[in-house]
Amino acid sequence: MKDLKGKNCFITGAASSKGIGRSLAIELAREGMNMYITDIDMEGLENVKKEIEELGVKVFTAKCDVSKFEDWKKCEEDFRSSLGDIDLLINNAGIAIGGSILELELEDWEKVLGINLWSIIYSLKTFVPKMMAKGSGHLVNVASGAGILGSSEPLPYVTSKFAIVGMSEALFGNLHGFGINVSIILPWVIATNIWTSSEVRVPQKLMEDFGAQKIEEITQKAREGFIENAVSPDEVAKIYVKEIKENKLYICDNKDYFNILELKGKPDQYERALKFMHAQSAKNTRDMYHKAGIKIEDYRKFF
Ligand SMILES: NC(=O)c1ccc[n+]([C@@H]2O[C@H](COP(=O)([O-])OP(=O)(O)OC[C@H]3O[C@@H](n4cnc5c(N)ncnc54)[C@H](O)[C@@H]3O)[C@@H](O)[C@H]2O)c1
Numbered sequence: 001m002k003d004l005k006g007k008n009c010f011i012t013g014a015a016s017s018k019g020i021g022r023s024l025a026i027e028l029a030r031e032g033m034n035m036y037i038t039d040i041d042m043e044g045l046e047n048v049k050k051e052i053e054e055l056g057v058k059v060f061t062a063k064c065d066v067s068k069f070e071d072w073k074k075c076e077e078d079f080r081s082s083l084g085d086i087d088l089l090i091n092n093a094g095i096a097i098g099g100s101i102l103e104l105e106l107e108d109w110e111k112v113l114g115i116n117l118w119s120i121i122y123s124l125k126t127f128v129p130k131m132m133a134k135g136s137g138h139l140v141n142v143a144s145g146a147g148i149l150g151s152s153e154p155l156p157y158v159t160s161k162f163a164i165v166g167m168s169e170a171l172f173g174n175l176h177g178f179g180i181n182v183s184i185i186l187p188w189v190i191a192t193n194i195w196t197s198s199e200v201r202v203p204q205k206l207m208e209d210f211g212a213q214k215i216e217e218i219t220q221k222a223r224e225g226f227i228e229n230a231v232s233p234d235e236v237a238k239i240y241v242k243e244i245k246e247n248k249l250y251i252c253d254n255k256d257y258f259n260i261l262e263l264k265g266k267p268d269q270y271e272r273a274l275k276f277m278h279a280q281s282a283k284n285t286r287d288m289y290h291k292a293g294i295k296i297e298d299y300r301k302f303f
Contacts, residue, residue: 001087001138001181002245005032008083010075010127012066012119013093015044016193020142020185021092022048023237029055031241033088036079038064058083066093066119067111072126085134088244089127091120092142096157096194098219099201100300108201109156116160120167128180135179140244140251141168142185149260152278154198172249181247185240188254191230195223206299214292222288 001007009028014021014037025037029052037052037059039045045061052059060082064071079086094116097108120141131137145151147161165184172182200219207215236253243251250257263270282302289296296302 001247004028004088004241004245007033007087008036008079008085009033009088009090010036010038010079010086011090011092012038012064012123014048015039015041017044017047018233019092019192019194020187020190020233020237020240021090022051023233024090024092024240026051026055026234027237027241028088029057029059031245032057034058034083036060036062036075036083038062038066038075039093040065066091066122067114069122069125072122076126086127086131086137088138088140089123089131090140090142091123093119094142094144094157094160094194096154096198097201098154098157098198100153101155102300103201103203104155105201108199109159112154112156113160113163116157117163117167120164124171128175131180132175132178137179138181138183138244138247139168139171139175140183140185142187143168145186145188145254145257145260147184147186148257149277150274152274152281169249183244183248183251185251186253186257187236188252188256189227189230190233190236190253191227192233195227196220198223203299206294206296209299210294218288218292218294222284 011021011025013019014025016022021039025035025048029035034057035052037045037048038061040063042061042063049059049061062075062078064075066072095112097104097112099108128139141164143164144157144161146158147165151158168182168184175182202215231253239253240251263273286296286302
């Protein structure tokens, strides 16, 4: 889809003041696209709407909790009466919940998979049949580097993102013949709110001994440090939109992704890399607690 002017886009998770969704929506509006922006945060969404209005395109907002199929159905009807046919569908909303296998509850898995993965299945059921009937459209799923590289945490997040990548590759083949393009965006480390808003599960005893506030402060500080020099969502959105227009399957802001894919062709080296990454992540967690004066090994085993 080389020319986006006058075309219609539906995007999820667009309300975050420092989010990839907001930046993508603004960048697409700069190209002249009409935007239907959705989220669960209606206040944030109104702020983004004002920014988009200044760009002179049509913009509508709606609440879409992406983990609820009924929200999708309502939004699709409203989208059709507001803008008409859909040209670009972007599944961007996502969350992460950290913690080891021992601390993660089933509800955590269900929540992450509901928002990150089931949302995309719902979007397929809602919008894609009409795209197929029309014989045009573009589906963009926001995955992650964690969708091609099995980093050891956050486990439900990695699981969801691998599923998104696999599903999108399969859809790429399936939908090609119907005139529908599919792209997978693989953000690397981007300075957005996901890093500071994500929950982290920790051992119960650790919580009892130090209190939720202290643990939150420790993890928050580490995450803020992690994204201190990270690239901004506005910067990467320019790359993403350019590559959406070029109909690329894989859209990356960091060419290391292609090195990772290449490394997978050398299984022994890839296994070593996975073990190394896990060891590094465990070391970072230990260092984070040691710096705060907590001997984390008394609460959690590290291998
Ligand atoms: N920031 C990064 O470094 C990074 C890296 C890789 C992948 N990603 C992916 O990018 C996408 C956007 O995340 P972000 O980094 O901009 O984070 P963000 O937290 O800034 O934005 C996420 C948005 O999703 C919304 N959301 C959460 N739950 C929702 C629900 N149930 N229904 C609808 N919306 C919901 C939030 O309100 C928020 O506006 C996610 O899929 C994330 O996994 C981000």
